[in-house]
Amino acid sequence: MEKSDILREIQLEELIGTTIEDGMTIKKYKKGDVVFYDFDKDIPCEYIVEGQLQYTIYSPEGGEFYAELFPGNLGGIIGNISNNKKIKFKRVFEAEKVAVKDTIMAEIPLHWVFDMTFEGKERVLEKIIMLTVEESMKRSKYFLYKTVCSDEEFFLKCLEIGKVKDLTTKEVSRILNINLRTMQRIIKVLTDKGVIAKEGKGFVVADEEKLDDYKVKFEK
Numbered sequence: 001m002e003k004s005d006i007l008r009e010i011q012l013e014e015l016i017g018t019t020i021e022d023g024m025t026i027k028k029y030k031k032g033d034v035v036f037y038d039f040d041k042d043i044p045c046e047y048i049v050e051g052q053l054q055y056t057i058y059s060p061e062g063g064e065f066y067a068e069l070f071p072g073n074l075g076g077i078i079g080n081i082s083n084n085k086k087i088k089f090k091r092v093f094e095a096e097k098v099a100v101k102d103t104i105m106a107e108i109p110l111h112w113v114f115d116m117t118f119e120g121k122e123r124v125l126e127k128i129i130m131l132t133v134e135e136s137m138k139r140s141k142y143f144l145y146k147t148v149c150s151d152e153e154f155f156l157k158c159l160e161i162g163k164v165k166d167l168t169t170k171e172v173s174r175i176l177n178i179n180l181r182t183m184q185r186i187i188k189v190l191t192d193k194g195v196i197a198k199e200g201k202g203f204v205v206a207d208e209e210k211l212d213d214y215k216v217k218f219e220k
Contacts, residue, residue: 001049006106010047010074012127014120015113025107029053029099037095043079044107048072051103054174057095068100068175077135081111081128151178152186153218159196159205166202190214 001009003024004016015021025044029035029051037043046053048069055067055075069075113124145154155176158164164172173183187203190196195214197206205211 001104003106006047006049006108009072010108010131012124014118014124018118019116020109020112023109023112027105027107029103029105031099031102033099035097037097043076043082045074045076045080045110047074047106047108049104049106051105052100053103053105054098054100055095056098066174066177074131075135077110077128077132080109081132146177150218151176151182152190153215154178155183155186156190156195156211156215159203160211164202165204166200168201172202 003021003026004013006024007013007015007021012020026049046069048071050071052071053069055069057065057067067075110128113121113128145157149157155164155172155178158172158176164175167175169183169187170180172178173180176183178186187196191198191203193210193214194207195205195210196203
């Protein structure tokens with residue numbers, strides 16, 4: 001995939017032929033490659049062309065949070081925009097990324113846009129704002145569900161929307177930040193009750209009626 005194709009994919013075709021396209025970097029990672037982020041330096045905006053990346057984010061208190069990016073995902077927009085000298089802020093988290101599969105990723109210096117002059121800049125800024133809002137909403141929705149739902153209910157919500165489709169128990173545990181033993185117990189209970197069933201290496205809803213009946217317990 002060419003750089004121009006990537007910009008079209010994220011609906012920022014106005015940036016084709018600009019310094020943004022010139023400044024894009026295509027990186028390839030082999031399965032198992034690890035990259036540690038230095039948050040004192042610029043954070044890239046990343047588009048996954050092929051493969052899968054797992055991010056581990058470390059809080060100052062020693063906590064860990066996991067996130068995944070898959071083909072077509074655009075991540076790091078908020079962090080990248082904060083690279084702009086006018087809005088730069090101190091980052092207190094550390095992070096590393098691991099290639100779960102052989103991966104091709106594009107780094108896009110979107111924060112350059114603020115200091116550029118070109119026709120259609122206003123429209124591009126509007127699009128970047130919308131991309132930023134989308135990323136923020138996804139994070140907020142995730143943390144909201146993670147906070148207010150039990151692990152069991154959170155898993156079922158993610159299963160229904162296809163977030164954990166075709167993933168093993170171990171992969172689901174990592175992506176949803178649920179302890180592996182807890183995840184194994186949840187899957188066994190739901191499987192024994194006929195709510196979910198194994199399909200391939202992952203799981204699917206086996207019976208919609210049983211699922212609806214089971215979810216009643218979460219409404220109490």
